[in-house]
Amino acid sequence: xAGVIQSPRHExxxxxxxxxxxxxxxxGHDYLFWYRQTMMRxxxxxxxxxxxxxxxxxxMPEDRFSAxxxxxxxxxxxxxxxxxxxxxxxxxxxRQGLNTEAFxxxxxxxxxx
Amino acid sequence: xxxxxxxxSTLSVQEGDSAVIKCTYSDxxxxxxxWYKQELGKGPQLIIDIRSNVGEKKDQRIAVTLNKTAKxxxxxxxxxxxxxxxxxxxxxSNSGAGSYQLTFGKGTKLSVIP
Numbered sequence: 001x002a003g004v005i006q007s008p009r010h011e012x013x014x015x016x017x018x019x020x021x022x023x024x025x026x027x028g029h030d031y032l033f034w035y036r037q038t039m040m041r042x043x044x045x046x047x048x049x050x051x052x053x054x055x056x057x058x059x060m061p062e063d064r065f066s067a068x069x070x071x072x073x074x075x076x077x078x079x080x081x082x083x084x085x086x087x088x089x090x091x092x093x094x095r096q097g098l099n100t101e102a103f104x105x106x107x108x109x110x111x112x113x
Numbered sequence: 114x115x116x117x118x119x120x121x122s123t124l125s126v127q128e129g130d131s132a133v134i135k136c137t138y139s140d141x142x143x144x145x146x147x148w149y150k151q152e153l154g155k156g157p158q159l160i161i162d163i164r165s166n167v168g169e170k171k172d173q174r175i176a177v178t179l180n181k182t183a184k185x186x187x188x189x190x191x192x193x194x195x196x197x198x199x200x201x202x203x204x205x206s207n208s209g210a211g212s213y214q215l216t217f218g219k220g221t222k223l224s225v226i227p
Contacts, residue, residue, distance in 0.1 A: 004156075033214070033215075042202075042217060042218070042219040042220055043157070043202065043217040043220075045214050045215070045216070048214055056214060091156050091157075093156075099144065099145035099164065099206055101147070101159045101162070102147075102159070102215060103159075104149075104156030104157050104158065105156050106154075106155060106156050107155075107156050
C-alpha cells in the first residue's frame, strides 16, 4: 500500500476563495482523521470518521470548514470562504480499529493570502 | 476532554548522549500512549507506543516508560545520532470512552549536535 495519500501538497489561494483538500486512506482502515498543524497550537484534531460516518467534529473551528467521506477510499476537507488565519499544514491520518497505529499522510501546506 | 502537556519544547544534545522527553496527561482513563517522530516536510510517523497494562517498553535505542499513578510517560533515546534530529510528539488516547481520537502534546524539537 502507498500509505495515506493527500493532495495537493501545497496550495496557495486568495482570501475568500474555496479550498478543497483531499485524502485517500490506507485500504482497509476504518478510521480517518483530519488534523491541522500550526506553530502556535500544534496538532489539532478537526474531525474524524468511522466507517465513513462523521463521529466527532467538535474540533472544526467554524462553519466555514466542512468534511465529507463519500466512500471508504476518499475524504475531503473544504474551507469556504478561506481566510489568512487558515494557513497551516493539514494532515489526514487513518487507522484500523482501536488503539492502533495512526498513519499520517504527507500533509497539505495551505497558504491563504 | 484529554489534555497532554509535553516538555521540553526544544532539546539539544551531543551525539552519543541520551535524550529524555516527558509528557503528562489529564484523563486517568487514557490507555494508549504513542510517540511520533516528524521530520521536516513529512507527516508524523509512529516510533513506539505503550499501553496501560505495561510500565516500560524498549525497542533498540528507544524506550518509553509509563507511570499511570502520576499520569506521566517519557521517551528515552540513548546513543543519539544526527538522524534522530526531528520533532517528537507524545499522544494519549482512551478507547473505553467510545472516543478514539489521539490528543497530542505540542511537540519537542530535538537537535543532535555531531
